[in-house]
Amino acid sequence: MMNLMWVGQRPLLLPVPKRFTFVAQALKPNRGISFCSPAVPFSNRSHGFGKRICLRKIKRLQVVARAGSAGIADPSDFSANSASRGFPWISRVRAICFYLMTGITAIFLFMAMILAHPFVLLCDRHQRKAHHWIAKTWAWLTILPFYSVEFQGLENLPPDNVAAVYVSNHQSFLDIYTLLTLGKSFKFISKRSIFLFPVIGWAMFLLGIIPIRRMDTRSQMDCLKRCIELVKKGTSVYFFPEGTRSKDGKLGTFKKGAFSVASKTGASVVAVTLMGTGVLMPSGMEGFLNSGNVKVVIHKPLEGNNAEELMDSARSTIADTLLLNGFGVH
Structure with a gap:
């Protein structure tokens, strides 16, 4: 069984309309992103049939969320660990x-x-x-x-x-x-x-x-x-x-x-x-x-x-x- 990716204590298996809101909240400085190593089964019946969001897309979302405020756009925005400071x-x-x-x-x-x-x-x-x-x-x-x-x-x-x-x-x-x-x-x-x-x-x-x-x-x-x-x-x-x-x-x-x-x-x-x-x-x-x-x-x-x-x-x-x-x- 495939491992699930978790944000905080919840897996990223959401309906399409809720993904951006949920991931954007998870990218706040006090929240982390990690992979759940055990194979944990999770039903998506209560959340619709959204696709899992891969870590690569979360990295890209962080780049979008962080817009350079002054000078050259910050190269650290490519990092998956940077904090969100935008919409x-x-x-x-x-x-x-x-x-x-x-x-x-x-x-x-x-x-x-x-x-x-x-x-x-x-x-x-x-x-x-x-x-x-x-x-x-x-x-x-x-x-x-x-x-x-x-x-x-x-x-x-x-x-x-x-x-x-x-x-x-x-x-x-x-x-x-x-x-x-x-x-x-x-x-x-x-x-x-x-x-x-x-x-x-x-x-x-x-x-x-x-x-x-x-x-x-x-x-x-x-x-x-x-x-x-x-x-x-x-x-x-x-x-x-x-x-x-x-x-x-x-x-x-x-x-x-x-x-x-x-x-x-x-x-x-x-x-x-x-x-x-x-x-x-x-x-x-x-x-x-x-x-x-x-x-x-x-x-x-x-x-x-x-x-x-x-x-x-x-x-x-x-x-x-x-x-x-x-x-x-x-």
Whole structure:
């Protein structure tokens, strides 16, 4: 028989409407969460037929309940032992407003992209600076009411006419919005399925975002070839070398693809550290948006022709910055 999870002295086997209220009460500082080691039978007849809530979801609920009040969003919010100091429904409302804002602004700015697209193809087919300026405007309009961004090391950004390979940690759905506010004409890599999304996906196509099928080896090779071509033509590319968003806010293992592009083209690698986005909107909880601030650190460009060495140097740079600010590293 499966072990039951207990909060205080009661098992978490509740009908759907009561879950959030009961779990939120259990997350108060004077209440604990533990697993009941004996196999204790429990009937759910008196409580309806709710599913058991797993510890992972409780961790996520705690992140929602704790919204950073000042400065960079607190990295300790990823901890399962942190105390609640907020209301999940407020984060839910903020997320709804966030998506309404991004959707409404995207419609109008997408129309501007369509009007400018013929001229962009004629005059600036590869970098598409006009489209990126529109994307920057869209990102700022979307995030401005909800969180602020602090940039450090802007002087380390290469000139617009110098192609580079940008790499950073990946914490949240908010990472793209935050990076677009830099106003640099780099090309992200995105799942091909996202291009099917109305307006947003179409805008990504106009921006020249590079599509990829994650589990398709041939698609990955084509993506790297496309990146090499773009860099040789003077256009920067942006990679998240972890390959996916971090589930716990800790830096994961890097993959070598981005650094192979840099070593084969002679482009410099610009490491970027993102802090706070994963606390504001944790991976897997895109329906919630906490309050707080985000910090972006742009590090000095790395030079070299050895992909392994570039990868190790970039990861060490980002890892050191994360550790210095209280974030974890695997």
